[in-house]
Amino acid sequence: MDIPLVVGVDGSDSSLEAVDWAVDEAERHGLQLRLVHGSLWERYEGTRPSLATDRPAERILAEHIAASAAERAQRRNPDVKVSSDVLAADPTTALLREGHEAFALVTGSRGRGMLGETLLGSVSLTVAARAVCPVIIVRGEDPARRDGLPVVLGVGERSVTSAAVRFAVAEAEVRNCPLHVVRAWRTPAHEAVEHLLPTGDAPAPTPEQRATDQMDAALRGVGPVRDGAVVRRITAEGPAHKVLADASAEASLLVIGAPRSHGHVGLQLGRVAHALLHHAACPVAVVPQRG
Incomplete structure (x- = not known):
């Protein structure tokens, strides 16, 4: 059934x-x-x-x-x-x-x-x-009238499991709309100066490059999306909850992962997810992820 x-x-x-x-x-x-x-x-x-x-x-x-x-x-x-x-x-x-x-x-x-x-x-x-x-x-506002707007997948510091990625891809495919994969990044104060100092080694990746690498890693292994599908990778500097809330203003659905620990009986929802459930401008899909 x-x-x-x-x-x-x-x-x-x-x-x-x-x-x-x-x-x-x-x-x-x-x-x-x-x-x-x-x-x-x-x-x-x-x-x-x-x-x-x-x-x-x-x-x-x-x-x-x-x-x-x-x-x-x-x-x-x-x-x-x-x-x-x-x-x-x-x-x-x-x-x-x-x-x-x-x-x-x-x-x-x-x-x-x-x-x-x-x-x-x-x-x-x-x-x-x-x-x-x-x-x-x-x-x-008007959650059922957002046809044509992108599905947004939020990628955080923790690796997003394939379950959340597959869910977002499937939602974009049935809507025939773009999938925007969004990763927020911030430069820690100590890195702002240190990564500019000359050394004998190759320069360390910038926070923005690390964010891009995390998006690429999240999308690997999911399999191809439909022919002609638009997958846009977006990095933005700022707090994750604000970056994703801003992205939700022009989205049909916001997809985020949430941790689930075996044997844990309390609420299992990260701070970013918690904030988005209160403040996102579109429907929010919370996809459980183990690990």
């Missing part, structure tokens, strides 16, 4: 934007769309009289949220196969469990009651930091 694209829904405007984006993503990849709502309404059933015939309000609300999201998805694209479910778990637990058999998890950037454009809901943050599959946080 094909694994689905899974979307967490909670009735908020942000989650409905995520549904719209995920419908288009499912169509691009030929995937089924699964909408899930985590609810613990069962906890309240035991407090009601045993002879009551009416259903708990919490259950009605949970079912309405899931059904409304499914109806919205079908209206957006009737050709995408959509299913919905209410899961007896808190939203974070429900999504993390679904991630074990998902192409990717999709969430909005803010939950119900969240204020402010830059705030990230705790569910989205925790899922992005713990999931075993890629997680896409749908954020930014």
